[in-house]
Structures are given as C-alpha cells and as structure tokens.
Amino acid sequence: MHSINVHNTLTGKKEPFVPLNGNKVMMYACGPTVYDMSHLGHARMTMVYDVVQRYLRFSGYDVTYVRNITDVDDKIINRAKALGKTPEQVAREYTYTFWHDMHCLNVQPPDYEPKATEFIELMIQFTKELIEKGHAYESAGDVYFDVASFKEYGKLGKKSLEDLLVGARDQVRSQEDLADKKKSPADFALWKSAKEGELAWSSPWGQGRPGWHLECSTMTKHVLGETFDIHAGGEDLVFPHHENEIAQSEALHGKPMSKYWLHNSFVQVNSEKMSKSEGNFSTIQELLAKxxxxxxxxxxxxxxxxxxxxxxxxxxxxxxxxxxxxxxxxxxxxxxxxxxxxxxxxxxxxxxxxxxxxxxxxxxxxxxxxxxxxxxxxxxxxxxxxxxxxxxxxxxxxxxxxxxxxxxxxxxxxxxxxxxxxxxxxLGLTLVDTRKQIDSHTVEQIVNLVVELRQNARSNKDYATSDLIRQRLTDAGVSLMDTAGQTTWEKA
RNA sequence: GGCGGCAUAGCCAAGUGGUAAGGCCGAGGUCUGCAAAACCUCUACCCCCAGUUCGAAUCUGGGUGCCGCCUCCA
Known part of the structure; x- marks a missing residue:
C-alpha cells in the first residue's frame, strides 16, 4: 500500500518503512526540557516530526504520536534558583510558552504528551527491575546503570565502550565526586539523590529524582509498549540520550526498543549550532514578531x-x-x-x-x-x-x-x-493569507497621509473633499480635530 | 584523541551512476499612466588530485576546509 523509505540511525541506512503491527504506527519524539524559551531549533524539530506524523496519517497509517515534556531536570532547578521560583513554576511557565509557540506554528498536538513528573512511580519501578536483573546498582543514594552489563551498548551512537572510556577521562577528572560512586565512568544515573531542600521524591534509595534518560524509557513503555515503531529526536540526542534509553529498555525487556530511529539535523548560525549555550539563538516568539x-x-x-x-x-x-x-x-x-x-x-x-x-x-x-x-x-x-x-x-x-x-x-x-x-x-502550511492584515503602525501612517491630503484640499479651498474625508473617517471611527496650524486625530 | 557527517551558482538548497530540482537575488523583455503581480528569456565545468566505469556531483583512495557527538542541548 505504500513505499515510504526512512533513514534509520540504528542501521545508518535508508530502509522501507514497515510498521510492527499492521497499519498501526507507534511514534515517539523527544520533546523539550521546559526551562527557557523555545528557539528555532526546537521549532524545526517539532515541525519536522509534525510533518512526519501528518504524512504517515496521509499514507493511511493509524498513528499514535507521543511527544514528551521533560519537567524535572537540573537545568529547571538551576533556572528556578536564579529566578527565585519553584521548579514546578518554571516548568509550568515554559510548558505554556512551548504550547503557545507550537500552536502558533500550526504544530498539531501529539496524541499523548506525558510529563516526567507524572511517571516518577513508574520510573522507580523501572529502576528497581533493572537492579533486580543485575543491570543497575545503588551507590550512596544514587542508582547507576551498569553499562558493562549491556553488551550492545554503543550500537546507536556507533561507539565502543573502550573508546568511550578513553574519551571519558577528562570527564572523570571533572567529576571526581562521581568517580568513586560509579563502577565505570560510562555508567549513567537512573536515580540521583537530592540535596537538602531540593526537588525530590522518595524512593527505596532515599530522597531523589530520576535521571534524564529514564523518563523516555518509562513513558514509551507505558504509552506505546516495550517495542514501538519510531523514535525521533534531534541528532544531538543520539548519544548519550537515546543510547542510554536503548540500554535501559532493552536490558530490561530483552527486545528492541524501537524499530526505526529518526534524527533531525540542526539549525546553524554562521555554520555553528544554534543553542542556548552558544547564545546565538532566535526564540520562536522573536521570529514570529517578524x-x-x-x-x-x-x-x-x-x-x-x-x-x-x-x-x-x-x-x-x-x-x-x-x-x-x-x-x-x-x-x-x-x-x-x-x-x-x-x-x-x-x-x-x-x-x-x-x-x-x-x-x-x-x-x-x-x-x-x-x-x-x-x-x-x-x-x-x-x-x-x-x-x-x-x-x-x-x-x-x-x-x-x-x-x-x-x-x-x-x-x-x-x-x-x-x-x-x-x-x-x-506540510502544515496554513496558507492563511495575511497580506491584507495591517499593523497599527502602518495604519497610523495611512491616516496621517489622509490627513495630509485633506490639508492640501483645504489649502485649495476644496472644502467638499475636505468634508468628505472628515465624514468618511468619522464613519470609520476616526475623529479629526483641526486646531491652529495642525490637525490631530484619534480613534473613538 | 575517538566516532560520525558535510563541501553543489551571488545567497539558501534538492539531487547517490547517464550529463545539474526549487526558492531568493540579479539582467533583459512582455504587460502597465507609473508601480506591483504575472508571464518569457538568461545566470553552475557540482572543493582539489588520482582511480573505477562506455559514462560520476553521485562509487573508491588521498588531500584540504568546515561541522556535530564523545559533558547539558532539538
């Protein structure tokens, strides 16, 4: 019935798209971490996968499209501290602006939009099961995934564990406090213990919060199933984020997490990645103003x-x-x-x-x-x-x-x-014709022009035209006031 | 250092074996009171060097330049 070909990061090749279960397509895209304004890079990602899900539906598939919101994260916590707000307030505020921006860009809402904070219990459960299976271990209130226990680690990012350990040396040096908590520098956190007064949930390992990668593994499992069709995101998520999701999910379930992995490239400015940390980003709201x-x-x-x-x-x-x-x-x-x-x-x-x-x-x-x-x-x-x-x-x-x-x-x-x-x-274009929509600044210039033309008429003693203009403007709700030397106007 | 990717006209950007989509800008023309829009015409030896092939932007090797990931990132 179709012949869609998709590039699969997992295989590095373009492959015929064949869903796992008939014409049902289970699709997941990694959404934003809500700690700041969305920029064009986020917009690209959401618009790209918006088009993908629209096109799959067009092609006759029964699509379930899920895009998450990461509402618990170090960046949110730091932002909240900087603003003197609670992390919940920050997350909610930027969730709303994200929704607003997406709506403005005519991005269709996903079928499900899970938030990390709604899945804490299930994440704890997920972690417990990983520990039971010998893929994770507790260490001083933290829980880490034992990368060595998952032999396929690195298959998505095309990295070998040896390479990673070499590359991780610098990181170890800068994270000395973690070095003795983790068995291997490549191990990553499933659960992080919380400092006093920090945002935290209680768990079998004490007060803490989930690691970033865990939420996607948990949410996809419960919303889409242990194996689903498409997992999408920005190419910067290939490693380590998606790699770690694969490690967690496949270690636990013993089956592939997603059949196809789609990754979009970046928006660049002067050939450099547009990102928050580079400070070279244009927010969606700034762009929508122009x-x-x-x-x-x-x-x-x-x-x-x-x-x-x-x-x-x-x-x-x-x-x-x-x-x-x-x-x-x-x-x-x-x-x-x-x-x-x-x-x-x-x-x-x-x-x-x-x-x-x-x-x-x-x-x-x-x-x-x-x-x-x-x-x-x-x-x-x-x-x-x-x-x-x-x-x-x-x-x-x-x-x-x-x-x-x-x-x-x-x-x-x-x-x-x-x-x-x-x-x-x-393609998600609205084709709403905005060419006749005039902003107030332009209107002001036009009214001033009309007033100027009326002045010319009065100078020529063409009072018929002058009066016509006044009447028509009055009809339009604009009152003219002639005073010595000049004419002003105001809208009633 | 390791892994991956990219180099196409003034600019943006498709194209993975058969001789360069599209958009923007620019030039000339038609139309028009002027202008706009629209239409017609014009604008690329595909980074360099070898190689494979009847034939390469497209495959292989080398070189140069740029970028991404390896740490939070769409």
Whole structure:
C-alpha cells in the first residue's frame, strides 16, 4: 500500500518503512526540557516530526504520536534558583510558552504528551527491575546503570565502550565526586539523590529524582509498549540520550526498543549550532514578531530534515518572498470571479481538508483530475516517500503554483489552486493569507497621509473633499480635530 | 584523541551512476499612466588530485576546509 523509505540511525541506512503491527504506527519524539524559551531549533524539530506524523496519517497509517515534556531536570532547578521560583513554576511557565509557540506554528498536538513528573512511580519501578536483573546498582543514594552489563551498548551512537572510556577521562577528572560512586565512568544515573531542600521524591534509595534518560524509557513503555515503531529526536540526542534509553529498555525487556530511529539535523548560525549555550539563538516568539508561521515553516522545510539549516534573516526573508507566490496562487482557490459551482464545491473541498486529506481520498477530492494534478500528486508523494524529502515536495508546490498562474481556464485554475492548498496543508502550511492584515503602525501612517491630503484640499479651498474625508473617517471611527496650524486625530 | 557527517551558482538548497530540482537575488523583455503581480528569456565545468566505469556531483583512495557527538542541548 505504500513505499515510504526512512533513514534509520540504528542501521545508518535508508530502509522501507514497515510498521510492527499492521497499519498501526507507534511514534515517539523527544520533546523539550521546559526551562527557557523555545528557539528555532526546537521549532524545526517539532515541525519536522509534525510533518512526519501528518504524512504517515496521509499514507493511511493509524498513528499514535507521543511527544514528551521533560519537567524535572537540573537545568529547571538551576533556572528556578536564579529566578527565585519553584521548579514546578518554571516548568509550568515554559510548558505554556512551548504550547503557545507550537500552536502558533500550526504544530498539531501529539496524541499523548506525558510529563516526567507524572511517571516518577513508574520510573522507580523501572529502576528497581533493572537492579533486580543485575543491570543497575545503588551507590550512596544514587542508582547507576551498569553499562558493562549491556553488551550492545554503543550500537546507536556507533561507539565502543573502550573508546568511550578513553574519551571519558577528562570527564572523570571533572567529576571526581562521581568517580568513586560509579563502577565505570560510562555508567549513567537512573536515580540521583537530592540535596537538602531540593526537588525530590522518595524512593527505596532515599530522597531523589530520576535521571534524564529514564523518563523516555518509562513513558514509551507505558504509552506505546516495550517495542514501538519510531523514535525521533534531534541528532544531538543520539548519544548519550537515546543510547542510554536503548540500554535501559532493552536490558530490561530483552527486545528492541524501537524499530526505526529518526534524527533531525540542526539549525546553524554562521555554520555553528544554534543553542542556548552558544547564545546565538532566535526564540520562536522573536521570529514570529517578524515572520509569519508559514514563512518559518517553509524556511524549515525547504531543507531536508537530516541536513543542517543555515539560518539567517536573509534566508528567512527569501522564504517570505517565496511564500508570497504560494499564497497568491492559493488565493485562486477561494477568490472565484464568477464560478458559482466552484464557490460551493471548492469551498467545501477546502473545508474537508482543513486538517488534511489522505492519500486514498486525494484523488477523489481533486476537482480537476487531469494530467497536471496527477503528475503533481505523484511527484509530491514520491518526494515524501523518500525519507520525507520536504524540499523536493515544496519544489512541486511551486511548480503547481506556476500552473495556477498560467492556466487560462478559470475552473481549472481554481482546481489547481485547491489541490495546491490541500497538499500545502499536508506540510502544515496554513496558507492563511495575511497580506491584507495591517499593523497599527502602518495604519497610523495611512491616516496621517489622509490627513495630509485633506490639508492640501483645504489649502485649495476644496472644502467638499475636505468634508468628505472628515465624514468618511468619522464613519470609520476616526475623529479629526483641526486646531491652529495642525490637525490631530484619534480613534473613538 | 575517538566516532560520525558535510563541501553543489551571488545567497539558501534538492539531487547517490547517464550529463545539474526549487526558492531568493540579479539582467533583459512582455504587460502597465507609473508601480506591483504575472508571464518569457538568461545566470553552475557540482572543493582539489588520482582511480573505477562506455559514462560520476553521485562509487573508491588521498588531500584540504568546515561541522556535530564523545559533558547539558532539538
């Protein structure tokens, strides 16, 4: 029924996508740690996997999409200290801003969005079982995973334990307090004891909190099962985060954690990774102040997800200009001049696809059904089937936009535009036309212009025009006040 | 140091054996009272050097440059 190929980090190859259980797809993406504003890098990650889950649904799969929120972590605790707030307040605050940002970017909410703090008991249980199985050990209130007990450790990150130990030397030196608590420098914490007054939960090993990697292992187990289809995240999570998840889950369950591992590349600034620690990030809210959600999405999706994006205002501006072409073409889907039948059917089609269409219905919902739309669909689907190549898919959108502009037959033109909108929405573009939305600063300049023209009229003793302007502005709610030498205005 | 990845036009960016998608910018033209939009035309010997092949941006080896991970990170 399909031929989607995905690049699997585990094998390093592109493979045919075949779910474990019929057409059900269990998919998990590592979400944010909520300790600060989300930036473009986070936006890329969420938009990429948003498109992946949309496309899988389009392709007929019954997708369960889970994206977690890490709401307990050292960074949150540190942030809370710096702000004089509780960690819970910080986590909640940035969870809300994350949701807000994602909503603005038209990222669909996941089917489940577990938070680490909701799974503490199960994480403790998970840890207990690992200890019982001999894969973990307690050490002075901490619990560590015994890396040596999992012979496949390093299979995702393509690292050998020997290499890691060599590379870990510096780290050992900087963590001398841990050196004698851990059997091996490569061992990682499942449970960390809490200092006095810190955020903590009680456990068989005393007051403490879970290690970062544990939450994903626990939450996927309980929401998706011991083995699921897709585990996704940023490429910086390959090692150690996902490696450690594999170690925990597979050591405990004795079966693969996830069949496919997808990792997206970064947003770079001047060829360097955009990150909090580099201080070179643009928050989503900063970008949304200057660029529309569709512009940001188009910008992100014009690059294949496994390649780095070179961020610059120039590049974003180029995407904004490019989006204008798509919007103008899409406008033909709803701005019918005289096609009455289209007004009803066309609008209805667009309503139906407000969220998205499916591959099965795409053809039947095609109002044109000619060679052009047929080829467009084939090319678009081929691109997306090839490891979600949104860059090529978008190039097809532009090609179809060209057809819209060139087509003379009004019904066909509207049909092409309708198909364009349908597929653009599959990529999460809203195609909401914001070109007529005017901000208050612009409005102010326009009113000032009108006032200026009225002044000219008065100077020419053209009081008819002058009075017309006053009346029309009054109708619009704007009062003009002529005083000696100048005219001011205010909105009632 | 170990592991992995990338080098394509002024810029962004697809393309994994058959002679370079797309977008932005730029030039000329059509249209237009002016402008915008739209349309037409033009703009790349794919980092370097060897090799494999009838044929390579695409495969192999070497070189150069850049980046990521190995510590929190989407």
């Amino acid at each position: 660029f529309s959600p569709d512009t940001i999405r188009l910008f992100a999706l014009q690059t294949h997800y496994r390649n780095p994006i070179e961020f610059s205002i120039e590049a974003l501006t180029a995407s904004r200009t490019a989006l204008g072409r798509i919007l103008r073409a899409a406008a033909f889907a709803v701005n019918s001049q005289n096609g009455k039948s289209f007004e009803t059917t066309g609008q209805a089609l667009l309503e139906q696809t407000k969220n998205q269409i499916s591959k099965a219905t795409a053809e039947s919902l095609d109002p044109v059904k000619d060679e052009t739309t047929k080829q467009f669909r084939a090319a678009f689907i081929e691109a997306m089937d090839n490891d979600f190549n949104t860059a090529v898919a978008i190039s097809q959108l532009f090609a179809l936009a060209d057809k819209v502009f060139v087509e003379k037959d009004e019904a066909k033109r509207q049909g092409y535009a309708t198909v364009l909108v349908q597929f653009a929405r599959l």
